[in-house]
Amino acid sequence: MNAPVKPSDVAGATRREVVVAATLASGALLVGCSPGDLLSVGAKSEFGAFGPFVRIDPDGVVTVVSKHIEFGQGNHAGLAAIVAEELEADWSKVRVEQAPAIAKVYANTGMGVQGTGGSSAISNSWEQLRKAGASAKAMFVEAAANKWNAPAGEITVKDSVVSHAGSSKSATFAELLPDAAKVTPPTTPTLKDPKTFTLIGTDRVRRKDSQAKSDGTARFTQDVQLPNMLVAMVAHAPRFGAKVASFDSTEAKKIPGVVEVYEIPSGVAVVADSTWAAKKGRDALAVKWNEDAAEKRSSDAILASYKDLASGKTPATDKLKWQAFESKGDIAKATGEAFEATYDFPYLAHAAMEPMNCVAQVSLGKAKLTFGSQIPTMDQLNTAKIVAMLPGAVEIETLFAGGSFGRRANFQSDYVAECVEIAKKVGKDRPVKLIWTREDDMAAGYYRPIVHHTVRVTLDKDGYPASWRHRIVTQSIMKGSPMGVPELDETAVEGAKGSPYLKATPIVDAQLIQPEVGVPVLWWRSVGATHTAFAMEHTIDQLAKKAGKDPVEYRRALYTKAGANRHLAVLNLAAEKAGWPNTAADGWTRGVAVHESFGSVVAQIAEVKLEGGVPKLGKVVTAIDCGTAISPDQIAAQMEGGTCFGLSGAMFGQITLKDGAVEQANFDTYRVLRNTEAPTVETHIVPSGAAPSGVGEPGTPVIAPAVANAIFAMTGKPTSSLPFVKA
Amino acid sequence: MAMTLDVNGKPLSVKAAPDTPLLWVLRDELQLTGTKYGCGIAQCGACTVLVDGQPTRSCVTPIAGLAAAKISTIESLGGAHPVQAAWVKHDVPQCGYCQSGQIMSAVALLNQTPKPSDADIDGAMDGHICRCGTYQRIRAAIKDAAGLAPTTPLLPVAPAKV
Numbered sequence A: 001m002n003a004p005v006k007p008s009d010v011a012g013a014t015r016r017e018v019v020v021a022a023t024l025a026s027g028a029l030l031v032g033c034s035p036g037d038l039l040s041v042g043a044k045s046e047f048g049a050f051g052p053f054v055r056i057d058p059d060g061v062v063t064v065v066s067k068h069i070e071f072g073q074g075n076h077a078g079l080a081a082i083v084a085e086e087l088e089a090d091w092s093k094v095r096v097e098q099a100p101a102i103a104k105v106y107a108n109t110g111m112g113v114q115g116t117g118g119s120s121a122i123s124n125s126w127e128q129l130r131k132a133g134a135s136a137k138a139m140f141v142e143a144a145a146n147k148w149n150a151p152a153g154e155i156t157v158k159d160s161v162v163s164h165a166g167s168s169k170s171a172t173f174a175e176l177l178p179d180a181a182k183v184t185p186p187t188t189p190t191l192k193d194p195k196t197f198t199l200i201g202t203d204r205v206r207r208k209d210s211q212a213k214s215d216g217t218a219r220f221t222q223d224v225q226l227p228n229m230l231v232a233m234v235a236h237a238p239r240f241g242a243k244v245a246s247f248d249s250t251e252a253k254k255i256p257g258v259v260e261v262y263e264i265p266s267g268v269a270v271v272a273d274s275t276w277a278a279k280k281g282r283d284a285l286a287v288k289w290n291e292d293a294a295e296k297r298s299s300d301a302i303l304a305s306y307k308d309l310a311s312g313k314t315p316a317t318d319k320l321k322w323q324a325f326e327s328k329g330d331i332a333k334a335t336g337e338a339f340e341a342t343y344d345f346p347y348l349a350h351a352a353m354e355p356m357n358c359v360a361q362v363s364l365g366k367a368k369l370t371f372g373s374q375i376p377t378m379d380q381l382n383t384a385k386i387v388a389m390l391p392g393a394v395e396i397e398t399l400f401a402g403g404s405f406g407r408r409a410n411f412q413s414d415y416v417a418e419c420v421e422i423a424k425k426v427g428k429d430r431p432v433k434l435i436w437t438r439e440d441d442m443a444a445g446y447y448r449p450i451v452h453h454t455v456r457v458t459l460d461k462d463g464y465p466a467s468w469r470h471r472i473v474t475q476s477i478m479k480g481s482p483m484g485v486p487e488l489d490e491t492a493v494e495g496a497k498g499s500p501y502l503k504a505t506p507i508v509d510a511q512l513i514q515p516e517v518g519v520p521v522l523w524w525r526s527v528g529a530t531h532t533a534f535a536m537e538h539t540i541d542q543l544a545k546k547a548g549k550d551p552v553e554y555r556r557a558l559y560t561k562a563g564a565n566r567h568l569a570v571l572n573l574a575a576e577k578a579g580w581p582n583t584a585a586d587g588w589t590r591g592v593a594v595h596e597s598f599g600s601v602v603a604q605i606a607e608v609k610l611e612g613g614v615p616k617l618g619k620v621v622t623a624i625d626c627g628t629a630i631s632p633d634q635i636a637a638q639m640e641g642g643t644c645f646g647l648s649g650a651m652f653g654q655i656t657l658k659d660g661a662v663e664q665a666n667f668d669t670y671r672v673l674r675n676t677e678a679p680t681v682e683t684h685i686v687p688s689g690a691a692p693s694g695v696g697e698p699g700t701p702v703i704a705p706a707v708a709n710a711i712f713a714m715t716g717k718p719t720s721s722l723p724f725v726k727a
Numbered sequence B: 001m002a003m004t005l006d007v008n009g010k011p012l013s014v015k016a017a018p019d020t021p022l023l024w025v026l027r028d029e030l031q032l033t034g035t036k037y038g039c040g041i042a043q044c045g046a047c048t049v050l051v052d053g054q055p056t057r058s059c060v061t062p063i064a065g066l067a068a069a070k071i072s073t074i075e076s077l078g079g080a081h082p083v084q085a086a087w088v089k090h091d092v093p094q095c096g097y098c099q100s101g102q103i104m105s106a107v108a109l110l111n112q113t114p115k116p117s118d119a120d121i122d123g124a125m126d127g128h129i130c131r132c133g134t135y136q137r138i139r140a141a142i143k144d145a146a147g148l149a150p151t152t153p154l155l156p157v158a159p160a161k162v
Helices: A014-031 A075-087 A122-146 A173-181 A248-254 A275-283 A299-311 A374-388 A414-426 A440-443 A529-546 A551-562 A565-578 A633-652 A705-715 B022-029 B082-089 B099-112 B118-125 B135-145
Strands: A054-056 A062-066 A094-100 A156-158 A161-164 A167-170 A230-235 A243-248 A258-265 A267-272 A286-290 A323-328 A338-345 A355-362 A366-371 A392-400 A430-435 A451-460 A465-474 A508-514 A587-598 A599-609 A614-625 A680-685 B003-007 B010-014 B049-050 B054-057 B071-072
Touching: A014 A167, A054 A122, A054 A173, A054 A338, A054 B054, A062 A075, A075 A094, A075 A122, A094 B049, A122 A156, A122 A161, A122 A167, A122 A248, A156 A286, A156 A440, A161 A173, A161 A440, A161 A587, A167 A286, A173 A614, A173 B082, A230 A275, A230 A414, A230 A633, A243 A258, A248 A258, A258 A275, A258 A414, A267 A275, A267 A414, A267 A587, A275 B022, A299 A338, A299 A465, A338 A529, A355 A414, A355 A565, A355 B099, A374 A392, A414 A430, A440 A451, A451 A529, A529 A633, A529 A705, A551 A565, A551 A587, A565 A587, A565 A599, A565 A614, A565 B071, A599 A705, A633 A680, A633 B135, B049 B099, B054 B099, B082 B099, B082 B135, B099 B135
Parallel strands: A062 A094, A230 A430, A366 A392, A465 A508, A614 A680, B003 B071
Antiparallel strands: A054 A062, A156 A161, A161 A167, A230 A267, A243 A286, A258 A267, A323 A508, A338 A451, A355 A366, A355 A430, A451 A465, A587 A599, A599 A614, B003 B010, B049 B054, B049 B071
8 A cells, every 4th residue: 555656547637637747747857857756756764554644653543644735725634534434533533644745655646746736635535545544444453353363354443442242342443553553454455335434424524723723833834943043035026037137235234133145046035033134134135136038018918918819919820829629610600699708817816824935954965845835746856956956855844834725836836946045055954934025925926817718609599509719818827837838728728628518509619829928827726717617607697698598597408408417416506505596685686607627516606785886795605516525514614715715816806017017015905805705605515426526626716707697687787807896 | 132021921031123023023032923924014914912902913013112011922822712612613724824813803802892793793803814715704703702693504514425
């Protein structure tokens, strides 16, 4: 069970995971490793009797080792429950520990490297952890059978107690531990019949970290305190792509506590003996920037150039080509009056509560990072390049992170690399904690890209789509990967590509074009779905109105046509629980939307009012099909949180550039959702025996179109750009 | 120049310059890291502590004016305070980074208004940002800690077996 998992072994990996795996593998080439070597990064550890995922201490406490970072998703609870279920462990005596960075053992089976993303923590661990738990249980059973001279088939395990009814013998895990640890683990442990699950799918599966996160003891990167540690802050260029031309550190060095000032590739770093000294020192720097290669356009100009591409005003070229992502029939034969709509989406910052940060120590032949590492293998590779070591010499201790929403999964490990550059200058294994202020974090790029959609649909005699022409213009996220530009960036089209509405339409001509822009972009919770869900779902309500049909009925017909049974099931569940079609008699207008992402399908029916033109949300009835539900409570938590995250972006989120400089700096200029603006999310889970699918992201993209559809029902006015509330 | 601060009932000598925000003195010098940095401009509430019982944004409060003040941080609550117990019961935290601040404001609210109205909760909590979106559980936990009936039933229930 310690066998390394090869990416090629993994069935069911999503398109993006495969691309990420390939990309990361090629990253290994950049540091002189073959993809095969990548899997042996740091592979030197030995594990206890129960393997790398389960440890049982003499007091009987079961520790589940999580290969996935916990930054809010609740995955630690779910991962622990999978082991506890198969092991028949007492849930109150199960704890969770973060795995070290050892890709050979702890690779995400969907990515091929160690990392968390794509809402895959539970789904890629499902079989692995069931086996780990079942194997440990089998070891206790065999130990008891030997000790009591009883047939193994008569031994039962429940709540960390092993029993033999025939001889009335029983022993706790703690008592049997020395014997069980000597048993050879079974090669193919027998898994439980899901019908006999007693923990999975129950309300007993609750978070294991709520106490530590309610009493201030949970440890984040920001909290790392090490002997002799320095704090670093960096002056960054005001425009993307600019470089340091020259700098004057005279004033900075006069600040008490400032230790040194260094030029590094990303700017000028001040290291000091305290955070406040580092900040004062950084603010006292005088830096001149070389902006020859900088992006100097405004976001309005970037969007305008996208619209010109979509309309054909700017023709495609050999270098900048339209690429088909769905194509059937002959669009030239589409006849009849066409419905047309365009949708514009701005840059969005992740704005996690904990601004990006990292602690690094560099000495001869060794580097150690202590921080919330989302893709440890990538962070090892990028660090190794800077310090000229093999990736295996880079140790990572992963801590809780105060959110990420995609930001900490960065091909360049941007803030990590910055910290390592400084720690390399400092050297001597001296710990350096890089702290970004909120302003640093917000202006540092890696935004959800600007996206423009143009949609043109003709309807058949019954009012259903006969032809669907779709154009998407956006910057490529995957272009930032070490592998370069993929032929078609799936992350830009996922959700439009594969849509049941396109499946139900006889003629489809859907294309993507990916202009180059000097603004760093990245995935933002639910990635392509952040815009494709809106474009598809808001279009559908407008088509339904044109066809004179109820939006739920209209969707039902299209899902039936497309054979989209899971879409139909979540829609029906949400409609039933929300009492659709209800009138606006109670003062609320309801909007519906449905979207599939990360293997799960979510339907929402949102109550919306307009107060002074600003949407006000009431209850949001949510239905999700995420396969086997491990922790219903944490699935609900992710629907609540995902909805707030999506709504925050849709209501207020907007990063704008003026002549290339970011105009927002902090939460006073980048407005986010607050308590009084949050809806009450009611979650219903479709019963399913399928393998678990994603939960962390699928709750995010549905709310924006649901709100737009409610506003459309209320006012007859469609929404053609987000956010709803312009600054 | 050393000064003495009353933090969690103890007089503590600190060396930081008087213009240093309380937040960084708590975190860097006194190693009380439960109080978090989120924005530095009193917009997000992550750094909230109680100064003489009042919720205060420590990121914009220089220590110079605090010589006579009683400062309470998340560490002073002991872990089993009724508000903390309600937070755990409702599994409020997700990433958890903002929760120390949220809890300190909830504690101050219930100290001053043991049975808060919805408007009271709005007023006390709207200065706090949670990017994970734990807002509805925060409201539920405050009401539970206050012994008030929840406005909405706690959902979900586990799906039926298949």
